[in-house]
Amino acid sequence: MNRLLTALAFTALFFSLSAQAAPIQPGLWEFSSRNVEVDGQEMPGMNEMLEQLQNLPPEQRKMMEDMLAAQGVQLGGQGVRICLSEAQVNAEALPFSDQPDCTQEITERSERRWKFSFSCPEASGQGETRFISEREFVSVLETSYSVGGEQGSSRMESHARWIGEDCGTLKPAK
Template sequence: MKPLFRLAAAASLLVAAAPAQAQEVLPGLWELSSDNMQVNGQPLPPMQELLGQVESLPAEQRQMLEEAMAGKGIQAGGQGLRVCLSEAQVKAQELPLQDAQSGCSQEITERSERLWKFRFRCPDAEGQGETRFVSEREFVTRIDSRFNTAGQAGSSRMETRARWLGEDCGELKPRP
């Protein structure tokens, strides 16, 4: 699998993981990291290695990828990808996957104080997962999905750890 496709696939999966939040999590800047990602049963390199591949891209390609990610409310940084959750998103207790621009929809199939199970469907992916809330500053999401991205169909599995970095999201805007 080409490095750029691997990063795009990983970013897409992390975006799916990012939105799972409950009332007890804090609004602000969150970092999502995953070292346990598989596509079509094959392990992907750790997130740090995939992000390192971005640095080796030609400047124009790197800028296009960074702009595309920023348009989806994602920024590379630290140990993984960063997203900003607004106070309204946290209070709504909804998965921000569901918006008119993305064409994605989701359904929470089970919800308790510490565990959410969900299904999602996007134009190029569908699947299910669960989020376990460790504290207001940390949660872990597992996603199993099927996708068709850039003409390549397949399946993926990943586990992502999200940790709260602080209230200030800097220049990163919440996902619409």
Template sequence: MRRVLSCFAVAVAVVSPFAQAQKLQPGLWQVDSSNMQVGGQKLPDTDVMLDQLQALAPEQRQMLDQALKNQGVNLHGKGVQVCLTPAQAQSEQIPMRDAKSGCTQQVTERSAQAWKFHFSCPQAQGNGVVKFISDREFNATIVGSFTANGTQQSGSTDTHGVWQGQDCGTVQPRQG
């Protein structure tokens, strides 16, 4: 379970910021991940992992929910929800998910349909591409390597984001 949670946290940390790269609609976004692999082994899709989180002790689940909420991420449905401010949605850059994370991200190639990027964090690095279906939907593929429990591993994931509306409800915009 710990390994699954670690991989899920990496997927959320890496994928969610890239929804902001293109001039997308501000507001609430649902972001779901699938085809996750670590070390060549397929992991369950996000919805299955979220179901497994239900088995956590209530205090552990509350701590996880609060930690993600503090980073502007809400577990919901088959994935996570994030809130983009108008400034983040209009940005020509990929805003940092958490300024304290030590991560950097750089768009290496831009077109109207896709952005390629490189990311580097203290425990992870890699590349990806975001393909924009519209200003209300995107797909992303990310491939990278990370250190978990002192072991270097490779991983990949596919992500799909869909705009839910302008009102973010209780989901706070991410800082960065």
């Protein structure tokens, strides 16, 4: 159970990191993950994590859904969904710009690939996003973290696809 919570927490962080890159369309995006590792152990893929989440006791499931929602993330059909505003996409920046305890840097940028690094009090790492089109991209993120006195590392690959302009009730990711 603890590994599922850790994996879902870093999934939310990862998707918010990789989603802030451009050149992509604003609107609703769905992310699926693969090759997820936490502390060297392979974790279930997105479908398995969503299934495990559905099987949690109602209060634990609500806690996880609320945690994701607070980060602008919603469970979707084949992964998690994030709404990106036009301003976020046009900023072509990584998140954390409003969090003084975090720093980030795009270390390499081309039309079809961004490499980046970040550092926050509880996590740091680096990643790469490859843009397939303005409606699809693939990202890899490697993170070291320290949460509640526990230290570890994670690695994740994700595939993102644009769903559409309308985000419905989901607010843009922060």
